[in-house]
Amino acid sequence: MVEYIKPSTIEQRKEWIKEADYNLFNLTSEKVFIDLLTDSGTGAMSDNQWAEMMKGDESYAGSQSFLKLRDTVKKITGFIYFLPTHQGRAAENVLFSVLVKEGNIIPGNSHFDTTKGHIEFRKATTLDCTIDEAFDTTVYHPFKGNVNIEKLEHALINDIENKIPFVIVTITCNSAGGQPVSIENIKQVSEVCKKFKKPLYFDAARFAENAYFIKIREEEYKNHSIKEIAKKMFSYADGMTMSAKKDGLVNMGGFIALNNEDVYKKATVFNIMYEGFITYGGLNGRDMGALAVGLDEATEFDYLETRVEQVAFLGKQLVDYGIPVQQPFGGHAIFLDANKFVPTIPRSEYRAQALAIELYIVGGIRSVEIGTILADRDPFTHKNRYPELELVRLAIPRRTYSLNHMRYIAAVLKNIYDYKDQAKRGYKIVDEAPIMRHFTVKLEKLTS
Numbered sequence: 001m002v003e004y005i006k007p008s009t010i011e012q013r014k015e016w017i018k019e020a021d022y023n024l025f026n027l028t029s030e031k032v033f034i035d036l037l038t039d040s041g042t043g044a045m046s047d048n049q050w051a052e053m054m055k056g057d058e059s060y061a062g063s064q065s066f067l068k069l070r071d072t073v074k075k076i077t078g079f080i081y082f083l084p085t086h087q088g089r090a091a092e093n094v095l096f097s098v099l100v101k102e103g104n105i106i107p108g109n110s111h112f113d114t115t116k117g118h119i120e121f122r123k124a125t126t127l128d129c130t131i132d133e134a135f136d137t138t139v140y141h142p143f144k145g146n147v148n149i150e151k152l153e154h155a156l157i158n159d160i161e162n163k164i165p166f167v168i169v170t171i172t173c174n175s176a177g178g179q180p181v182s183i184e185n186i187k188q189v190s191e192v193c194k195k196f197k198k199p200l201y202f203d204a205a206r207f208a209e210n211a212y213f214i215k216i217r218e219e220e221y222k223n224h225s226i227k228e229i230a231k232k233m234f235s236y237a238d239g240m241t242m243s244a245k246k247d248g249l250v251n252m253g254g255f256i257a258l259n260n261e262d263v264y265k266k267a268t269v270f271n272i273m274y275e276g277f278i279t280y281g282g283l284n285g286r287d288m289g290a291l292a293v294g295l296d297e298a299t300e301f302d303y304l305e306t307r308v309e310q311v312a313f314l315g316k317q318l319v320d321y322g323i324p325v326q327q328p329f330g331g332h333a334i335f336l337d338a339n340k341f342v343p344t345i346p347r348s349e350y351r352a353q354a355l356a357i358e359l360y361i362v363g364g365i366r367s368v369e370i371g372t373i374l375a376d377r378d379p380f381t382h383k384n385r386y387p388e389l390e391l392v393r394l395a396i397p398r399r400t401y402s403l404n405h406m407r408y409i410a411a412v413l414k415n416i417y418d419y420k421d422q423a424k425r426g427y428k429i430v431d432e433a434p435i436m437r438h439f440t441v442k443l444e445k446l447t448s
């Protein structure tokens, strides 16, 4: 399948982004030349996935497509129970309806925004226990998604009021720059969880990319297949939520998989209320079939090598141009370090967003801010939360763009980097939602 992409002029894009209230989510797709907003649901499906779509069994209950998906999930993850959902945040909604209560604290490694949103919506809080190396883009660490074990243990020791119901580890850690978590670290987290009798869950949206990094960076696993490594990772957890729009290689889908029968039974009730019957959970039969094939394909080494190395190709070009990016490169995206790229724009004026807008105006490239706007306000003080990193994420859709597109992106960024010192002012917020504001925020350009 080939899709046309439309070129446009700088003047047109200046106008369009203003009309979009300087929010890249408000742009319609024909106004975007290269779309790096997300790698979520934006990839291309394979011939085998399309073939499976044709065989979709749309029975309300007990469809063959459901059974195929259930068996594949069990084969790949080893978890006993399985519930389909329409996407990742729906899986979070269902599972957290069972597990999260007001006043709870949920430790983990840089929780993804929807994960944090679903926790805070229930008047609970997150505790970020990511290792310090993740917050310095220039430090090399092979597993920057790792959990700081001492910090986690400290939180659990001090949990006298039993406010921590479980621990969640995101593999790979999107918010820290698509950074992987090692098996060694997963094992340590699991030991701490067992010691304090807390279940361990994975936010496993990019578990296959995580397994790839384990294979190439963790000596012990270099001769293991991706499927063996994935199974090993999951063996340390009690359950997972999955946005299948990433390593499921589908445009829409998600699921929960877990071992605890009691949690499964309770989640079943919420799944029926929010998603649909337990054998479709908001998905068409054909989508479940395509997902079963996608999970199988995403856990093959050759696919992952092509995928992750394409992302690294872009990263290497940017590094050659001297552009500051999170290193090592993430599995699904390259993250520009806006604190180093445009330090001349005040943080209160959303420098990462300003850089993302410039990238759109100059090259028609849509990226996304992973910085102060995304971090939302503190739920108690309502003040802006300034995260340690101000990033612009260039998420690469799976099996979609060519290396030539990567070269184009790098050239546009080099062009911007050459005049970066002229950037002085950013944006101010004129309208925002109380939670997950980045999706709908309206901004105004500041001029001096």
Ligand SMILES: Cc1ncc(COP(=O)(O)O)c(C=O)c1O
Residues within 6 Å of the ligand: 040, 087, 088, 089, 090, 112, 114, 115, 170, 174, 203, 205, 206, 243, 244, 245, 253, 254
């Ligand atoms: C790590 C992680 N968890 C959860 C989600 C939410 O998934 P969805 O967009 O399918 O709701 C995402 C989406 O980008 C993600 O990256």
